[in-house]
């Protein structure tokens with residue numbers, strides 16, 4: 101398959117984006133603030149457009165609105181038209197666009213070629229291995245990344261990461277591209293390379309819109325269309341070479357040899373007196389001139405006509421995407437490779453769980469059969485459940501904020517559905533949690549001298565795994581909804597409450613009735629109850645009372661069950677409640693992610 105990524109876009113797939121009276125209001129505690137104050141404009145195919153303006157002017161807000169990333173608080177009309185179809189709704193033209201965010205969220209442990217390959221599989225179905233390789237080489241060569249093909253993403257420079265983010269979106273070749281500050285953090289030569297590449301893409305008929313801070317004069321002149329903003333209003337839109345004459349017509353004379361972009365920003369920030377109101381009114385008047393300019397229309401039609409005869413095999417009908425099942429397998433594979441490569445994620449944790457199991461087992465040695473240490477043994481299981489819960493909860497709380505950044509970008513650009521991502525996450529996370537729990541349970545169970553009966557071991561292992569899985573689910577919810585600091589605090593509070601009400605530090609017969617009722621909803625109380633049943637229930641024989649002890653109160657396991665108020669507890673009912681807890685937190689995790697993606 102011969103494929104050139106800088107192909108010409110057919111007339112039918114050229115999109116023009118028009119927006120009218122866009123108002124964006126945000127709520128700051130009790131007050132409302134208008135961030136965008138009724139702007140209008142048109143971004144055409146074949147043009148590289150820059151949204152410019154001083155910091156806080158509303159550039160990113162406008163871009164978020166045009167991409168459909170920001171929906172709440174927005175009023176106005178966005179219309180996307182092309183030669184054959186009339187599309188009015190951002191949700192519809194979203195299928196033809198991509199949004200490259202300012203921060204490049206990439207998986208550090210994958211090489212450029214691996215991440216490109218897995219993304220081609222997520223985006224396009226039905227290509228052979230060779231065809232994918234050709235497509236990848238083509239895109240990487242175009243973006244000057246071919247020499248970094250085997251470099252890990254984490255080791256790329258800022259500019260290379262930016263180009264890789266663009267390369268990933270070019271795989272399914274969208275005719276509309278939005279980029280938030282593609283040159284921020286790049287030196288002048290990398291900025292030029294980046295704009296050169298965007299310009300080439302635009303010249304072939306794509307609609308390319310990016311925000312930019314304050315370009316140098318040569319970079320400014322590379323754009324086809326400037327959309328300048330200040331204080332939520334548009335203060336100039338037109339060709340870069342017309343900037344100086346427009347400002348002069350409004351009484352702002354640009355000094356000779358001064359960069360027009362700098363001058364525009366100086367005027368925007370009020371260095372030459374109050375200007376925003378006047379300029380935005382002038383732009384509104386001129387809008388009809390720019391938008392409806394006959395000469396422009398003629399130019400567009402002309403350029404399409406000139407390009408069309410050269411078109412070969414360039415239909416933009418979206419590539420055939422793979423089924424969500426295929427995507428699930430690709431994502432799962434990616435997650436497993438990542439877990440394998442990041443040795444702290446699996447190997448280090450496995451080793452630590454095993455060592456801590458040995459350590460705690462040795463600490464509670466003999467407590468499993470010694471009747472004088474029965475209470476100590478119950479505390480051993482409480483400590484085990486707390487340990488396994490906390491070590492599953494905290495990584496999820498800390499990991500998810502990073503995960504969401506990648507998820508937002510990939511989900512927004514239609515790489516996969518949220519449910520596919522979540523299913524692959526669960527499919528990778530569940531066995532991991534179970535393996536970690538096994539690493540802990542084997543050593544701790546044997547060294548603390550618990551009954552050597554396989555079914556009791558299996559019952560304890562099962563409950564401890566449930567504790568780890570439920571906590572991981574809770575961690576997903578906290579990590580998604582709140583920042584790591586608040587997530588850590590919430591986790592600590594929740595664990596402390598769970599420990600207090602687990603039925604050991606304060607036994608059920610001695611517990612306040614309301615607190616006893618509350619404990620019925622806490623997973624740790626079910627965990628402890630069912631483990632005590634597994635160890636001391638099921639007609640366990642009397643424990644051994646050491647010779648040096650004159651009396652062992654809990655020689656009979658039934659006595660312990662009676663004392664802690666658990667003689668009528670059923671292991672399987674507790675398992676049922678734990679399953680419900682698990683389902684609840686996994687479902688909440690999904691809803692939290694959905695909420696987060698909707699309210700990006």
Ligand SMILES: Nc1ncnc2c1ncn2[C@@H]1O[C@H](COP(=O)(O)OP(=O)(O)OP(=O)(O)O)[C@@H](O)[C@H]1O
Nearest residue numbers: 126127128135153154155156157158159160161162
């Ligand atoms: N959700 C929000 N809540 C409160 N204020 C907001 C919100 N979103 C944007 N703003 C405010 O709106 C203004 C414009 O923000 P925006 O990020 O669009 O500016 P910008 O031009 O992209 O700035 P910069 O170049 O510094 O990134 C800022 O004053 C910002 O604080």
